[in-house]
Amino acid sequence: xxxxxxxxxxxxxxxxxxxxxxxxxxxxxxxxxxxxxxxxxxxxxxxxxxxxxxxxxxxxxxxxxxxxxxxxxxxxxxxxxxxxxxxxxxxxxxxxxxxxxxxxxxxxxxxxxxxxxxxxxxxxxxxxxxxxxxxxxxxxxxxxxxxxxxxxxxxxxxxxxxxxxxxxxxxxxxxxxxxxxxxxxxxxxxxxxxxxxxxxxxxxxxxxxxxxxxxxxxxxxxxxxxxxxxxxxxxxxxxxxxxxxxxxxxxxxxxxxxxxxxxxxxxxxxxxxxxxxxxxxxxxxxxxxxxxxxxxxxxxxxxxxxxxxxxxxxxxxxxxxxxxxxxxxxxxxxxxxxxxxxxxxxxxxxxxxxxxxxxxxxxxxxxxxxxxxxxxxxxxxxxxxxxxxxxxxxxxxxxxxxxxxxxxx
Numbered sequence: 001x002x003x004x005x006x007x008x009x010x011x012x013x014x015x016x017x018x019x020x021x022x023x024x025x026x027x028x029x030x031x032x033x034x035x036x037x038x039x040x041x042x043x044x045x046x047x048x049x050x051x052x053x054x055x056x057x058x059x060x061x062x063x064x065x066x067x068x069x070x071x072x073x074x075x076x077x078x079x080x081x082x083x084x085x086x087x088x089x090x091x092x093x094x095x096x097x098x099x100x101x102x103x104x105x106x107x108x109x110x111x112x113x114x115x116x117x118x119x120x121x122x123x124x125x126x127x128x129x130x131x132x133x134x135x136x137x138x139x140x141x142x143x144x145x146x147x148x149x150x151x152x153x154x155x156x157x158x159x160x161x162x163x164x165x166x167x168x169x170x171x172x173x174x175x176x177x178x179x180x181x182x183x184x185x186x187x188x189x190x191x192x193x194x195x196x197x198x199x200x201x202x203x204x205x206x207x208x209x210x211x212x213x214x215x216x217x218x219x220x221x222x223x224x225x226x227x228x229x230x231x232x233x234x235x236x237x238x239x240x241x242x243x244x245x246x247x248x249x250x251x252x253x254x255x256x257x258x259x260x261x262x263x264x265x266x267x268x269x270x271x272x273x274x275x276x277x278x279x280x281x282x283x284x285x286x287x288x289x290x291x292x293x294x295x296x297x298x299x300x301x302x303x304x305x306x307x308x309x310x311x312x313x314x315x316x317x318x319x320x321x322x323x324x325x326x327x328x329x330x331x332x333x334x335x336x337x338x339x340x341x342x343x344x345x346x347x348x349x350x351x352x353x354x355x356x357x358x359x360x361x362x363x364x365x366x367x368x369x370x371x372x373x374x375x376x377x378x379x380x381x382x383x384x385x386x387x388x389x390x391x392x393x394x395x396x397x398x399x400x401x402x403x404x405x406x407x408x409x
Contacts (some may be wrong), residue, residue: 001098003115005122009034026161027266028113032122039126043079047134051078062191069141074190076134077183083127084179091120091170100263101167106228109167111267121160121169128154149290152283159280163266165228171221175291177213181206185302195305195313203302210298214291222284229281232272 014030021029052075055063066074094101094116104112132150135142157173160166181202188199303312 001094001100001114001116003031003119005035005119007034007038021161026158027268028118028163028166029161031115032118032161035119035122036126036129039123040130043083043127043130046082047075047079047130051075054078059191066190070190072138072141073186077186079130081180081183084176084183087120087123087127087173088176090123091173094120094170101170104167104263106231107270108263109228110165110232110272111163111270112263113163113166113266114263117166117169118160118163120173121157121166124157124169124173125154125161128157145290148286152286156280156283156287159276162276164272164276165225165280168221168225172218175214175218175287178206178210181209182298189305195307200306203305207299207302210291210295215295218291219288222288225284226281229272229277232270233274233277 009031013034017033018030021027021033052063055074055078063071063074098114098116101112101114101117128150132147132154135147135150139147157169160169184202185199185206188194188196188202193199305311305313307313
């Protein structure tokens with residue numbers, strides 16, 4: 001199937017790119033370089049202009065309250081949402097519409113090329129170039145895990161321009177089917193919708209698509225890639241290139257052989273170098289390992305947002321009564337911070353006299369404990385406040401203690 005992109009590759013640009021691309025072994029890159037640039041531009045403009053404009057228009061108060069870090073993450077998640085939705089629609093259409101791709105045997109899957117699959121490689125490559133740029137600019141925020149993902153994904157999808165495993169470009173880009181739900185989950189958290197029904201239903205879809213597309217679909221086709229690469233490494237090189245060995249007789253053909261055709265025009269000598277197989281498979285393992293690791297973290301994170309038995313969210317702890325030390329003439333009295341102070345009765349009332357008597361008894365107890373004459377404490381029941389002759393008390397206590405210490409000196 002020919003490249004369905006409406007804008008053909010500019011001849012001038014293609015002629016400039018072609019020698020550099022061929023020096024890197026990327027034989028079809030010049031045919032799709034403009035698509036990579038177009039995709040990169042779409043994602044960059046979405047991040048810089050479209051995401052902020054949409055957010056300010058529909059969520060002016062929330063977006064204005066985001067700090068710089070959250071605002072960066074918000075815009076990046078919008079780009080991811082746009083990219084994953086767009087590229088998955090394109091990939092599904094190519095998988096159903098590209099008849100040449102559907103007819104490929106294992107050799108076609110290794111060395112074959114169609115323009116439609118190249119388009120998917122280009123839009124995926126444009127995103128991962130942008131993703132790598134943003135990650136490097138903000139490594140302290142996104143971390144080494146996202147950097148490893150960006151490098152591995154860019155490397156894997158770039159090999160499709162060799163062409164190498166061009167067939168699997170649309171296959172593996174379907175990993176992104178879970179990304180819209182992942183982004184919606186993140187948006188819910190930032191919009192104070194944590195634990196809402198929307199986040200619950202979206203979380204179910206997130207787990208189903210992530211498990212189905214990244215773990216089951218992805219792991220299965222990773223095993224198919226390993227098998228196809230192994231066959232390419234172990235099959236006799238002469239059998240793949242000699243047209244005379246394509247048939248045993250006038251009727252039967254050697255199983256697995258693939259005659260030259262339009263989709264094999266970039267196949268070259270049809271040899272898979274050991275370094276290429278090793279690098280591709282290592283990147284594939286890295287991506288799959290990250291998927292399994294993230295799936296576990298995803299389940300853990302989702303459960304924290306919902307109540308038991310399915311969730312693990314703990315009930316908010318009742319704040320313990322904060323104790324504050326209140327100094328009453330040098331004595332610490334522990335009181336509840338949230339306990340309202342009692343109303344002070346009007347002087348001369350029974351309540352006021354009762355409070356004064358109670359305080360008088362307490363002061364008497366204090367005097368007996370310290371060995372001080374209770375007469376040094378005086379209380380005026382008629383006044384608007386209880387007066388304690390502080391200086392006299394302190395001086396008398398000090399003198400008495402010194403007198404007690406003198407005999408033993």
